[in-house]
Amino acid sequence: MRVILDTNVWVSGWLWGGIPGQLIMMGDNQQITISASEGLLSELETTLRRGKLQSKIQSLGSTVEILISRTRQLVELCLETSVDVPQLRDQDDVIIIAAALAANAEVIVTGDQDLLCLNEFEGILIMTSTDFLYRYFPRQQKLL
Secondary structure, three states: OEEEEOHHHHHHHHHHOHHHHHHHHHHHOOOOEEEEOHHHHHHHHHHHOOHHHHHHHHHOOOOHHHHHHHHHHHOEEOOOOOOOOOOOOOHHHHHHHHHHHHHOOOEEEOOOHHHHOOOEEOOEEEEOHHHHHHHHOHHHOOOO
16 A cells, blocks of 8 residues: 655654554555655655754654655655645645655545545545554554
8 A cells, every 4th residue: 555644744753653653664564655755755854854853853862864864765756746736725735645646645644634624635545644544454553
């Protein structure tokens, strides 16, 4: 199953674990294929460089460079593409939908309400980490 993880899922997974962390591990274990565009990877790096996240990254004994390198090792890169999504409340989120279309993803996993309110786009489901795990991998649920 090919999925796109939104930046908020990567940040949560890398820095706090939980179900987003499980999804990253599932990508590492090749239970799912995680795709990303260069634009999404750039957005992730920009987000991880925010001052408010630096102490958390340091407390994990990591750096932004290490996290981006690990992310690049996990993902299958897809080409940048453009798409028009007029129903999107936040047009900055079009990058996620564009990556999902380019990657032929089945699901976008996000915590962003501006995306979640769509439920799906051109057959690509849009859901939270928890909903994704419970729907597709109910036996993988861990008590957190």
